[in-house]
Amino acid sequence: MQHHVLPCKKFEPVTPEINLMQTDLLRKTAPQIRTIDSIDLPNPTHFQLDNGVETWCINSGEQPVLKIDLIFKAGSIFGKNPLTSQITNLCLREGTKSYSSEQIAEIFDSCGASLNMHSNRDDARVTLFCLTKHLNTLMPVLAEVVLSPIFPENEIKTVAENARQDFLVEMQKVKFISRRNFGRLVFGNDHIYSRYEDVVDYENINRDDLLGFYQQFYESARFRIIASGKIPNDIRQTINMHFGKHRVLEQNPSTEGTIEPSQTTGVHFFEKADSLQSGLNIGKILFNLRHPDYNRMKVVSTILGGYFGSRLMANIREDKGFTYGIHSMTTSSQHAGLFHISTQVGTEVTPAALEEIFKEIELLRSAQVKKSELELVKNYMTGLLQQQADGPFAQGEMLKAMLDYQLDYSYYKKYLETIKTVTIEEIQDLAVKYLDPNTMLSVVVGSNNKR
Amino acid sequence: MVHCDNSTPMAAMSIIYDVGSRDEDPEKTGFAHLFEHLMFGGSVNIPKYDEPLEKAGGINNAYTSNDLTNYYLSLPAPNIETGFWLESDRMYQLAFSEKSLEVQQNVVTEEFRQTHLNQPYGDAWMLLRPLAYTIHPYRWPTIGKEISHIQNAVMEDVRAFYNTYYNPDNAVLAVSGNVTTTLVQQLAEKWFAPIENTGQHRRNLPAEPVQTDPRFLEVEREVPADMIYKAWKMHHRNDPGYYAADLLSDILGNGKSSRLFRRLVMEKKVFTELECYVTGSFDPGLLVISGRPSEGVKIGDAEKAILDEVSILLEEKPENGELQKVKNKVEAHLKFSQMNVLNKAINLAFGEILGDAGLINSEFEKYNAVTKEQILQVAGEVLHPSKCSTMYYLAKNSNR
Numbered sequence: 001m002q003h004h005v006l007p008c009k010k011f012e013p014v015t016p017e018i019n020l021m022q023t024d025l026l027r028k029t030a031p032q033i034r035t036i037d038s039i040d041l042p043n044p045t046h047f048q049l050d051n052g053v054e055t056w057c058i059n060s061g062e063q064p065v066l067k068i069d070l071i072f073k074a075g076s077i078f079g080k081n082p083l084t085s086q087i088t089n090l091c092l093r094e095g096t097k098s099y100s101s102e103q104i105a106e107i108f109d110s111c112g113a114s115l116n117m118h119s120n121r122d123d124a125r126v127t128l129f130c131l132t133k134h135l136n137t138l139m140p141v142l143a144e145v146v147l148s149p150i151f152p153e154n155e156i157k158t159v160a161e162n163a164r165q166d167f168l169v170e171m172q173k174v175k176f177i178s179r180r181n182f183g184r185l186v187f188g189n190d191h192i193y194s195r196y197e198d199v200v201d202y203e204n205i206n207r208d209d210l211l212g213f214y215q216q217f218y219e220s221a222r223f224r225i226i227a228s229g230k231i232p233n234d235i236r237q238t239i240n241m242h243f244g245k246h247r248v249l250e251q252n253p254s255t256e257g258t259i260e261p262s263q264t265t266g267v268h269f270f271e272k273a274d275s276l277q278s279g280l281n282i283g284k285i286l287f288n289l290r291h292p293d294y295n296r297m298k299v300v301s302t303i304l305g306g307y308f309g310s311r312l313m314a315n316i317r318e319d320k321g322f323t324y325g326i327h328s329m330t331t332s333s334q335h336a337g338l339f340h341i342s343t344q345v346g347t348e349v350t351p352a353a354l355e356e357i358f359k360e361i362e363l364l365r366s367a368q369v370k371k372s373e374l375e376l377v378k379n380y381m382t383g384l385l386q387q388q389a390d391g392p393f394a395q396g397e398m399l400k401a402m403l404d405y406q407l408d409y410s411y412y413k414k415y416l417e418t419i420k421t422v423t424i425e426e427i428q429d430l431a432v433k434y435l436d437p438n439t440m441l442s443v444v445v446g447s448n449n450k451r
Numbered sequence: 452m453v454h455c456d457n458s459t460p461m462a463a464m465s466i467i468y469d470v471g472s473r474d475e476d477p478e479k480t481g482f483a484h485l486f487e488h489l490m491f492g493g494s495v496n497i498p499k500y501d502e503p504l505e506k507a508g509g510i511n512n513a514y515t516s517n518d519l520t521n522y523y524l525s526l527p528a529p530n531i532e533t534g535f536w537l538e539s540d541r542m543y544q545l546a547f548s549e550k551s552l553e554v555q556q557n558v559v560t561e562e563f564r565q566t567h568l569n570q571p572y573g574d575a576w577m578l579l580r581p582l583a584y585t586i587h588p589y590r591w592p593t594i595g596k597e598i599s600h601i602q603n604a605v606m607e608d609v610r611a612f613y614n615t616y617y618n619p620d621n622a623v624l625a626v627s628g629n630v631t632t633t634l635v636q637q638l639a640e641k642w643f644a645p646i647e648n649t650g651q652h653r654r655n656l657p658a659e660p661v662q663t664d665p666r667f668l669e670v671e672r673e674v675p676a677d678m679i680y681k682a683w684k685m686h687h688r689n690d691p692g693y694y695a696a697d698l699l700s701d702i703l704g705n706g707k708s709s710r711l712f713r714r715l716v717m718e719k720k721v722f723t724e725l726e727c728y729v730t731g732s733f734d735p736g737l738l739v740i741s742g743r744p745s746e747g748v749k750i751g752d753a754e755k756a757i758l759d760e761v762s763i764l765l766e767e768k769p770e771n772g773e774l775q776k777v778k779n780k781v782e783a784h785l786k787f788s789q790m791n792v793l794n795k796a797i798n799l800a801f802g803e804i805l806g807d808a809g810l811i812n813s814e815f816e817k818y819n820a821v822t823k824e825q826i827l828q829v830a831g832e833v834l835h836p837s838k839c840s841t842m843y844y845l846a847k848n849s850n851r
Contacts, residue, residue: 027495027496027497027536027539027540027543028496030503030506030533030536031530031532031533031535031536032532033506033507033508033529033530033533034527034529034530035508036508036527040460060458061458061790062456062458062789063786063787063789063790064786065783065786065787065790101717102708102713102717105706105707105708105713106708106776108707108708109706109707109708109709109776109779109780110708110772110775110776110779111779111783112776112779112780112781112782112783112784113783114706114783129783129787130783131782131783131786155717158716158717158720161720161723161745162716162723162724165675165676165723165724165743165745165746166723166724168675168676169571169572169674169675169676171675172570172571172673172674172675173570173571174569274673275569276564276568276569277561277564277565277569307505308501308505308511309499309501309502309505317554317558318554318558319554320554320557321553321554321555321556321557321558321560321561322557322561323558323561324558324559324561324562324565324566344561344565344569345561346560346561346564375506376502376505376506377505379505379506379507379508380505380506380508382508383505383507383508383509383510383526383527384508384510386460386461386508386527387461387508387510387525390459390460390461390525390791390792391459391790391791392790393790394791
């Protein structure tokens with residue numbers, strides 16, 4: 001087996017010019033700033049395991065720690081019960097052929113490691129965080145969790161019941177209810193992304209479904225591995241030994257159900273008795289990052305509500321004091337993308353807040369953004385990209401986001417280029433084209449008796 | 452304090468003021484946190500704090516705790532001077548805008564609602580604190596005792612607070628990232644050295660008397676399930692006993708292999724959620740066990756199940772392996788907490804305000820030195836029934 005010495009990036013220390021004159025006048029003037037022209041991401045090492053599983057390694061950072069991410073196409077869109085994906089994912093660590101739930105917990109805790117399970121609509125992930133020195137102890141157990149789980153009845157019951165109780169608590173929060181109802185209405189009932197769980201779904205969880213889901217979407221499924229952090233030189237051999245030997249299918253099964261959204265528009269109110277705040281979600285179906293306008297729309301959305309000094313924050317929070325926070329964003333999933341504003345505002349100011357939000361949307365459409373404002377947003381977004389690339393785990397996440405769309409790090413170069421070149425005219429054109437208030441859905445969850 | 456790290460193109464800054472909600476007037480609670488919001492309302496030479504930072508590609512935030520107020524930012528390293536300029540100007544002279552005060556009173560009111568009043572169990576700590584503390588200012592939460600305290604704040608209070616606490620000799624500054632010590636020193640001299648102290652404060656907080664009897668509170672709320680909270684008085688953050696007590700809490704409740712989780716959630720199914728943690732406060736703090744009993748389990752029985760686990764720790768030393776396990780968890784946790792420049796800056800500043808910036812390097816040794824005999828001893832000191840405050844937070848109409 002070939003042993004790689006993986007590259008590790010270093011940066012030159014900065015030496016900005018400092019004006020050492022000390023006068024109070026100096027305080028009036030901002031220090032010189034440098035804008036970011038390029039983003040430096042460490043080149044990942046890429047290889048295939050014996051069974052064809054694709055693996056990427058990012059060797060960077062100062063701490064002797066490591067993250068191993070196993071990413072399966074096993075999100076909620078693949079299950080009939082909206083919870084099957086999540087509970088299957090959670091139960092992987094609740095017992096395997098060689099280890100009980102308790103032993104697994106004990107082994108990871110003993111190394112101070114954590115084994116995180118996470119699933120969303122598209123993916124399910126199993127993530128190991130550990131000190132690099134413990135990798136060889138933990139890899140066999142990690143492999144068992146993913147390749148030989150037994151889904152014991154007793155543990156399944158406990159996991160499902162605890163999750164049900166968490167769900168009941170979440171259902172008391174206007175933020176949660178609003179997000180759910182927005183999701184249902186924005187995609188339409190039949191869409192694969194509007195499969196939200198209800199209490200009854202927790203009660204219907206059973207071992208056969210989990211096992212069936214596991215066999216279809218994990219056991220011989222094609223998955224991806226991303227390792228990031230302080231990576232040992234024999235990583236390829238180690239990963240291959242544990243994850244490269246079982247048979248993996250060429251093609252994963254696809255999801256059943258429609259990916260054509262049928263979005264509702266208008267304002268939809270849902271009562272939450274005696275609530276002191278209303279949970280607001282406003283937005284529409286847009287497109288995901290495969291669309292040529294995606295990055296430019298990110299700039300539009302950032303101007304509107306994507307940073308602390310944004311228009312929505314400046315108006316709804318910093319001028320009116322209606323809320324603790326308000327955000328707008330564009331989000332991208334495999335089969336759809338959204339433009340989306342969310343906030344919680346005082347019950348009594350809910351109508352006024354809605355009015356102001358739409359005023360801000362209209363303003364983006366009716367008037368050009370000032371050059372200085374666009375300049376600031378461009379600098380902010382490029383700076384943010386560099387922030388997001390700080391540290392090996394963050395770099396791993398950035399890579400994952402790209403792989404989801406069969407892209408690579410070169411995407412970020414284009415992203416940076418788009419941000420730097422977008423014009424004030426384009427911003428307005430995009431707002432006119434995509435942010436027509438008549439096409440928007442507004443969901444309000446709150447109390448009517450106090451309004 | 453400076454930490455140079457050339458594995459990153461970023462730099463970060465953390466500035467901690469030695470003031471928290473424990474320094475507040477009992478009739479004007481929530482003020483330290485409200486004031487933190489006002490620090491973003493502009494300084495005398497810079498009308499908007501955020502704008503120049505965003506222009507320099509930076510992000511920032513702040514938090515207030517019972518003990519301290521931390522302002523932090525990170526940005527591309529070549530723009531680090533922007534951070535010095537911004538932070539020094541608001542230490543130099545705040546703008547004291549009436550509009551900012553009025554708006555932030557409303558913003559904090561909404562924050563109060565969002566985080567404490569309009570959330571299931573959101574007011575639990577507003578109830579638990581005054582049960583556990585009778586005279587020490589930890590008896591109110593950072594957000595404040597009640598919304599009226601926020602609404603009643605006036606500009607005179609703001610000025611007085613600023614002059615008393617927002618002084619160079621009441622703050623520490625840490626910079627981390629792709630910088631050199633020489634550069635940071637020059638910038639610190641340039642921007643912070645000319646700022647004069649405008650006031651002085653000597654902390655003289657009432658010490659909480661030793662608790663000699665168990666305390667109990669029962670409340671009913673519109674929540675889906677009961678919760679139980681048990682809070683024991685424990686050591687302050689700088690007390691040598693703190694490390695043993697923290698490890699004790701880890702043995703009980705940190706992670707899926709911890710005693711409480713394993714026995715009471717996975718095996719006996721008495722709880723659907725159960726944790727144990729310490730507040731880690733600078734004055735004597737709390738070791739807390741909080742949990743959500745399973746449907747159909749009486750809260751008294753759930754409490755007894757907790758006490759049974761506690762009594763085992765009072766009688767038997769933990770096994771070597773179990774102690775080593777929680778130490779390993781601490782070791783990993785400390786390493787993971789130094790993954791980016793911002794955390795490093797914050798950890799350095801936090802250590803220094805506690806008395807020793809070197810804590811970032813020496814803290815693991817303090818945990819590692821704890822013996823199983825000390826765990827047994829500290830369990831006896833802390834987990835004593837007379838030092839416990841218990842709250843039953845009951846679901847209205849539940850079938851208990």
